[in-house]
Amino acid sequence: MTTLQQVVADWKAESDQLDVVLETLVGDDWHKATPAEGWDTRDTIGHLADTNDVMLSSVTGGPRDLFAEAQAAAKELDLASDQAVDAYTAWQMTKVRQMSGRETHDWWRQTTQRLHDLIASLDETQRYRWGPNMVSPKSLASARMMETWAHSLDIHAAHGFDYADTDRISHIAFLGWRALPYAFGLVGLEPPGAFRLELDAPSGATWTLGDEDAPNVIGGSASDWCRVVARRDRDGAAKRLHAEGPDAANAIKHGRAFL
Numbered sequence: 192m193t194t195l196q197q198v199v200a201d202w203k204a205e206s207d208q209l210d211v212v213l214e215t216l217v218g219d220d221w222h223k224a225t226p227a228e229g230w231d232t233r234d235t236i237g238h239l240a241d242t243n244d245v246m247l248s249s250v251t252g253g254p255r256d257l258f259a260e261a262q263a264a265a266k267e268l269d270l271a272s273d274q275a276v277d278a279y280t281a282w283q284m285t286k287v288r289q290m291s292g293r294e295t296h297d298w299w300r301q302t303t304q305r306l307h308d309l310i311a312s313l314d315e316t317q318r319y320r321w322g323p324n325m326v327s328p329k330s331l332a333s334a335r336m337m338e339t340w341a342h343s344l345d346i347h348a349a350h351g352f353d354y355a356d357t358d359r360i361s362h363i364a365f366l367g368w369r370a371l372p373y374a375f376g377l378v379g380l381e382p383p384g385a386f387r388l389e390l391d392a393p394s395g396a397t398w399t400l401g402d403e404d405a406p407n408v409i410g411g412s413a414s415d416w417c418r419v420v421a422r423r424d425r426d427g428a429a430k431r432l433h434a435e436g437p438d439a440a441n442a443i444k445h446g447r448a449f450l
Contacts, residue, residue, distance in 0.1 A: 193362070195329050199311045201359040202336035206303050209343040212352050213296050221292025225345035226425060232349055235342050237287030237295040238280065242338065243302035246331065247309060250319045257322045257450070306335065322450045333362045337448050341421040356393040356414045364390055364413050367420030367448040368400045374420075374447045375438075383407065383438035390416055407436030409443065420448040 213236065221233040230238075248255035260279055287295060310332050318325035321334065340363060347354040372382045387401035390413035398413060409416065415428035429443050 193329070193365075195313070195315050195332065196311060198329050198332040198336060198362055199307055201362060202332055202339060203307050204357075205336060205339045205343060205359060206307070209339060209346060210300065212343075212346055212350060213299075216292060216296075216350070218292075220350065221295075223349050225349040227342075227345050230345070232346060233290070233292045233295050234284055234287055235345055236292075236299045237290065238283060239338060239342055240295060240299035240302050241283050241287065243299070243306045243335070246321060246335065247302065247306055249321055250309065250313070250331065256320065303339075310335075330366075333366045334449070337363045337366055337421055340417075341423055344418075344421075344423050356417075358392050358394045358396070360393065360413060360417045361398060363417040363421065363448055364388065364398060365400060367416060367446055370420070370448055371442055371446060374445050375441065377447070378445050380441060380445070383442065384436065386436075386438070386442060388416065405436075407434075407439045407442065409434050409439055417448075419443055420446045422447065422449075 216232065222231045224231050225235055227235065242257075245255045245257050245260065247253070249257060257279070260282075290298070310328055313319065313328035313331075315328055318327060319331060321331060326334075336359070340360065344354055346352075368386060368388050371386055375381070375383050384407055385402055385405040386407045386409065387403065387405035388399065389408060389410040390398045390400075391411065392398050392413050409432055411432040412428075415424075415431050418424050418428040419432065432443055434440050434443055
């Protein structure tokens with residue numbers, strides 16, 4: 192059974208690995224484009240920092256709430272409610288792009304440390320607001336772990352640093368599996384049948400999630416599955432996964448581990 196402290200420790204390790212790269216950046220390095228279309232390095236770190244701030248406020252009952260801010264951004268930009276997350280991100284970038292790279296780095300460091308400490312201290316029997324949902328502390332930590340890992344991949348690639356996955360991505364693999372009904376609903380699909388994942392971990396171990404008799408099975412590399420659900424499938428990860436069952440192809444096509 193994975194504990195909250197294990198998830199937070201792994202998220203902290205991912206944050207530290209990202210910070211090693213950020214420490215090397217100077218001047219125009221912060222404006223270097225990442226593989227995420229339209230985003231440079233400063234945008235990426237500012238996005239992580241501001242979203243940390245929103246989670247800090249949301250969890251502690253403060254004034255900032257992701258769902259409310261996203262809806263307000265969509266209204267301001269005259270966009271439909273189903274475009275609220277994109278509208279929020281666009282609004283977020285207008286703030287970030289008024290800051291220097293070093294300022295965003297300091298902001299991210301401060302909010303990351305505060306959020307590590309806060310989530311590690313939460314009551315695991317309680318649920319806390321995040322977006323439109325009430326979620327457990329482990330889910331909060333897993334969500335930030337996923338975001339940190341995904342954007343760290345972008346930063347590493349942008350600046351020519353190698354990135355080797357570790358078994359820390361187990362939390363992302365689980366989050367992607369758990370979020371399949373949500374992912375299907377976002378694109379108007381009926382809730383899927385039960386799923387089983389059979390994944391090869393970076394360490395060489397085999398991870399299995401779901402019942403043995405589940406009608407849908409996805410197998411392959413855990414790294415590939417995590418890249419698919421984090422929308423970092425840039426080198427054919429989706430094609431390398433094996434899908435069996437009536438809903439399996441849609442899980443690979445639409446799976447996501449984020450709001």
